[in-house]
Amino acid sequence: MTLSRRMAVSAILLLASLLSCGTPSTPEQLHTDSVSLVIGDxxxxxxxxxxxxxxxxxxxxxxxxxxxxxxxxxxxxxxxxxxxxxxxxxxxxxxxxxxxxxxxxxxxxxxxxxxxxxxxxxxxxxxxxxxxxxxxxxxxxxxxxxxxxxxxxxxxxxxxxxxxxxxxxxxxxxxxxxxxxxxxVERDYGPFFSLLEQHDGRGHLSLAPGFLFDRKGDGVPVRLDLSMAFMGRYGLGPYATVSLTKLTGAPRSASALSNIDLGMVWARSVFSDAWLVLRGGLLLPTGDEDEVGSSLNATVAAKRPTQAVLFQPGALGGRVGASMLLGRAFCSSCSLRLDAGLDAYSPFYKSLQFSPRWGAGFAYSVHPFVATLEVAGARYAETPSSKSELHHTIGGSFRFIISQDDSLQPGISLSIPLEDRIKRCFLGLDLTMRY
Known part of the structure; x- marks a missing residue:
């Protein structure tokens, strides 16, 4: 290396040293993983x-x-x-x-x-x-x-x-x-219930197949529910629900797409561990059903009676609902949820119909597992020609919390309609992502 090149390199290094000495160091940002910076946990x-x-x-x-x-x-x-x-x-x-x-x-x-x-x-x-x-x-x-x-x-x-x-x-x-x-970070408003309305104020994406077993022996109806909600920072966001039913293992073939439920959901903390969730949406018809598809819808509506209005052929209307979620109800690992709502819709061949609905759920959590016991009911007509009557279903679920932030929650559920001397039961599986 020539003398002039050595002098140039030395000058650059000296200048860099002077600049580094004269530049104030950035203060280290405080950080803790404990509940207190001073005394930790x-x-x-x-x-x-x-x-x-x-x-x-x-x-x-x-x-x-x-x-x-x-x-x-x-x-x-x-x-x-x-x-x-x-x-x-x-x-x-x-x-x-x-x-x-x-x-x-x-x-x-x-x-x-x-x-x-x-x-x-x-x-x-x-x-x-x-x-x-x-x-x-x-x-x-x-x-x-x-x-x-x-x-x-x-x-x-x-x-x-x-x-x-x-x-x-x-x-x-x-x-x-x-x-x-x-x-x-605020992680949860409570456990995810399978039988009650799935729009509980927290964003989610849920794909849930369900299988109906009864004593008829003429095939197994399979129902696929898709539910999603996208919540904003202030607890307000859109939701959507749709279901598809298919009769399998039978000589006849039948399938039915439910009406689409679109709306907004809003959640707010009312005190310590209690949340109020309000929902409002529209029922959008997907078209007329044939006789077999209509009968199929009436059969699987009992899986979740609070959504039975979705299975009225061609129903067009609106729905409102409210939920109260109580964390640590009775014990630190318990949660309680109470639901109430009203649907107003006009199905094909009928005038305006009103369908009140209600539900209650109890959950017990022992990480990474959550178990629920739920009951739900609604007043609706199973077919266009039948009379509006009360329908109730009891159910439970068992859920496994895979991730530490409670986001991925696969589960299995069982629901039993309480009419007809308990002749039917639904076995459900779901993969739910919450955020």
């Missing part, structure tokens, strides 16, 4: 004697953490504080206790970290530190901080409002950091 370990996992209930993890920190802060000596500071500290710890009792904790809406503080989430639920600030300065002050530091840890929040307020709380900055939990 000590609270869960102290309560249950084991580490927390992603399968533990999120609200339980947050509540246990806040209860642990509240007790810890109440035990700390306060002799060094002024009377005003001691009074402020007592007031804020009492507010924290009230916040814990209320049990409305936010979730990580869309931050890529699996666990992250969330000052105020998209549903308006506020974090513990935000709640204390809100009680003193009002919602507008809390919302202003959330606008700039929604997912920030306390030590990352560069806000004069927070700094000035923190100095009046009787709590050290480190104690506020200790209070602040992290939150996971």
């Amino acid at each position: 000590k609270s869960f370990q102290a309560r249950f004697g084991r580490p927390a996992t992603v399968h533990d209930d999120e609200a339980l993890r947050v509540r246990v953490h806040l209860e642990y920190v509240l007790e810890l802060l109440r035990q700390r000596p306060t002799e060094h504080l002024s009377p005003d500071a001691r009074a402020a500290r007592t007031r804020n710890l009492d507010r924290l206790e009230a916040y814990i009792r209320r049990g409305e904790f936010p979730r990580n809406d869309d931050h890529p970290d699996a666990r992250r503080p969330t000052f105020i989430d998209s549903r308006g639920r506020i974090c513990a530190v935000g709640y204390l600030l809100e009680q003193e300065l009002g919602r507008e002050a809390a919302a202003a901080i959330a606008a700039g530091f929604k997912y920030a840890f306390v030590r990352e929040i560069d806000s004069p409002v927070l700094t000035q307020w923190a100095a009046t709380t009787g709590l050290e900055r480190e104690e506020l950091e200790m209070i602040q939990p992290t939150y996971s």
Whole structure:
């Protein structure tokens, strides 16, 4: 290498060294996989004697953490504080206790970290530190901080409002950091029920074949249900349902495509572990059915009576419904769901018909399994010439949760119509993807 080339290389290396020394390093972004940046999952370990996992209930993890920190802060000596500071500290710890009792904790809406503080989430639920600030300065002050530091840890929040307020709380900055939990992404509104309406406020794609067994011996009707819903950030999104029925193993051939159900579904948390889900949609006819296909539809409508209106030949109309989903009903692993709805439709050869429907389901979860017991009913006419009557079905399902985020849930179900002295039963399989 020539002397001039060596000098050029040396000059480039010297310049790069000077530039690197003069460039400030980017601060490392804070991150934790625990419920607290400061104390980790000590609270869960102290309560249950084991580490927390992603399968533990999120609200339980947050509540246990806040209860642990509240007790810890109440035990700390306060002799060094002024009377005003001691009074402020007592007031804020009492507010924290009230916040814990209320049990409305936010979730990580869309931050890529699996666990992250969330000052105020998209549903308006506020974090513990935000709640204390809100009680003193009002919602507008809390919302202003959330606008700039929604997912920030306390030590990352560069806000004069927070700094000035923190100095009046009787709590050290480190104690506020200790209070602040992290939150996971909202994963579930409850288990996926097979017999009830499948549109429960969470996005899903489900493909479910079902097989009818009865005492007639003239073939096995096979029904294929396709159900999907796409939920937005604010709990609102479209859904669609359609079914295809085929008679197999019989001398005669028959098939029938159900009417199409299209609509919107909206879900909102009404308190701690309870969700209200509202649905509204249109029934779009797929055309007239022949006599055999119509009879086939009437046979398989009993598999899920809440959707029996879909099998009325040429029905055109609308449907509305509501569901209440109660998490941790009766126990930490239990869920309860109650359904009610009304269909109004005009089938071929008949005037406007009304069909009320209802249902209830109970689920018990032991990860990675979920078992359900369900009952559903509706008032409808099986054929265009028959009288509208009550029809009820009882069923259950067993589901295996494959993925940690509960997204892939294959299951098996059994449903039995309660009319005709239990002469029929449906065995169903499904592959459901939830998100």
